[in-house]
Amino acid sequence: MSALVAQPAWRPAPVRPVRPVRRAPRAAGARAHLQVVGPGFVPVPAPVAARPAPPAPLRLTALGRGVVAALALVAAAAVAVGLGSVAGAAVAGPPAQDVATVTVAAGDTLWAVASEVAGPGEDVRDVVATIAALNDLGDHQLRAGQQLLVPAR
Numbered sequence: 001m002s003a004l005v006a007q008p009a010w011r012p013a014p015v016r017p018v019r020p021v022r023r024a025p026r027a028a029g030a031r032a033h034l035q036v037v038g039p040g041f042v043p044v045p046a047p048v049a050a051r052p053a054p055p056a057p058l059r060l061t062a063l064g065r066g067v068v069a070a071l072a073l074v075a076a077a078a079v080a081v082g083l084g085s086v087a088g089a090a091v092a093g094p095p096a097q098d099v100a101t102v103t104v105a106a107g108d109t110l111w112a113v114a115s116e117v118a119g120p121g122e123d124v125r126d127v128v129a130t131i132a133a134l135n136d137l138g139d140h141q142l143r144a145g146q147q148l149l150v151p152a153r
Contacts, residue, residue, distance in 0.1 A: 098152040099134060106144040117150045
């Protein structure tokens with residue numbers, strides 16, 4: 001015959017005596033985090049924390065001031081070059097073109113001179129406008145012997 005012996009799988013931990021908890025004394029004016037309050041309790045607002053001081057202004061060393069001055073000079077030069085190129089393009093007239101001189105004969109008209117100078121397939125009206133602009137002709141009256149600048153083809 002066999003015998004069965006039952007043994008517990010776990011053992012309870014030995015019971016230790018409970019010691020009372022010692023609390024550190026509080027500083028004067030310190031408040032507990034939790035309070036038991038009754039009816040009519042009015043909470044006192046917590047003191048407002050002081051604002052942090054503003055950061056000190058940025059102070060540059062001599063090298064830093066030199067770098068900032070150099071960057072400002074480069075930026076000013078870039079702006080000056082950009083404005084100068086825009087102003088130069090606005091002031092400059094049309095691009096230079098090759099011109100020839102034609103002497104007006106008696107009875108010649110601006111249309112006749114322009115049609116002689118115009119290239120194949122070119123609009124004579126555009127050539128008339130170009131000749132008038134080159135010679136500052138307010139009216140299109142021509143005189144015999146007058147020298148006209150015409151676009152060279």
